[in-house]
Amino acid sequence: MTTTAERLPDVLPITPLTAPPVATMRPPGSKSITNRALLCAALASGTSTLHGALFADDTRAMMDAVTALGATVVPDQDSNTVTVTGTDPRGSTGAATVDARQSGTTSRFVLPAAALRPGRTVVDGTAQLRARPFGPVLQALRDIGAAVEELDHPGFLPAAVRGPARGGPVRVPGHLSSQFLSGLLMAAPLMADGLTVELTSPLVSVPYVDMTIAVMAAFGVEVRDLTVPPGTYRPTEYVVEPDASAASYFLAAAAITGGRVTVRGLGSASLQGDVGFADVLERMGARVDRGADELTVTGGGPLHGIDVDMADISDTAQTLAAVAVFADAPTRVRGIGFIRGKETDRIGAVVTELRRAGIDAVEDDDGFTIRPGTPRPTRFATYDDHRMAMSLSLVGLRVPGIEIADPACVGKTYPGFFTDLSRLS
Ligand SMILES: O=C(O)C1=C[C@@H](OP(=O)(O)O)[C@@H](O)[C@H](O)C1
């Protein structure tokens, strides 16, 4: 039986490991791939099946969103399978409402797809999502012919869009989030003029755009030089990889406890940039073995502090912050100023919490520096950010007296996280 996040207490004590773990695990399906495949399937004419899909709050949000746009979604959580029968949004004239909940991917991906519809679509989410930036995608949709209403504050949700967005050339900044670009690309084949995107600032989270292009290709649409000609998505049987960001916690656990963890299903051909977190651990001194379909991290020797740019793999920056506590020299993370606009200000939050535990942690504009130390017993606040909860729980594998407040926030992407973590002992 899977323990769901809903059954977690308000505060969860973490039990330190009594021996280095030796474990093999397979994390749940990739959130990012699941949400791309759901959208491409929803825009295809015919029925697609997604195998190994993630069932979590963010992917439920996307399933509900594409349903609101006219697709038929049949989820089967027991088999991690979702069947999606797509529909052509260009014929859809009724009013629709999308609640993207806390999900950046759902909201940023669905807005351009909704702008294909002649009907009006209102997109909204939680207060947390309303605080995140949307200006670039709203402006881009306006520029390619959609009517856009910002219903509260300019540049933020809630927003209403009405199409059809005709496409053509469009300029989008890349420095805040790659999700604006990914969302525009996925809707692009259904635009009358196709789409050519010009980035007006350096792109962060680059591997996620490669992932978008790969998932679109699996559904029969080619992207070249950020140009997408008019075309159609083909329904597909799609196998979703396990989530590499979720894997980072278990690989990190091996590194900081001197154990060995093998993650199955993440091989050298992974579409996810976050498999690169293993390279970061390797630079720190952990041993990494890479197979065609698995990744193993072995700890044991000293972990060294490093200076690393994480702009491509920023969802693992908090994981690294927890690892850095146990290194033999300071760790500096750069290139991630944009993560102040995620579920919370992740730079400020992780620094505040490590300082609460007595660790010398300092933030700067584009990252943070963590000096190794001995954390004291601490109840960590988690800021309704799943990655704060998952990352800080790693400290508790080594240190007694660590508690995680509001552990259920992991339900955003990994409802069974604490059950899987407990399997390390
Ligand atoms: O496209 C995606 O699936 C994602 C892109 C990244 O966001 P940004 O592009 O906003 O950095 C990442 O943090 C997020 O968890 C998932």
Ligand SMILES: C=C(OP(=O)(O)O)C(=O)O
């Ligand atoms: C930033 C994240 O998610 P999103 O932007 O999809 O809400 C995340 O999962 O860490």
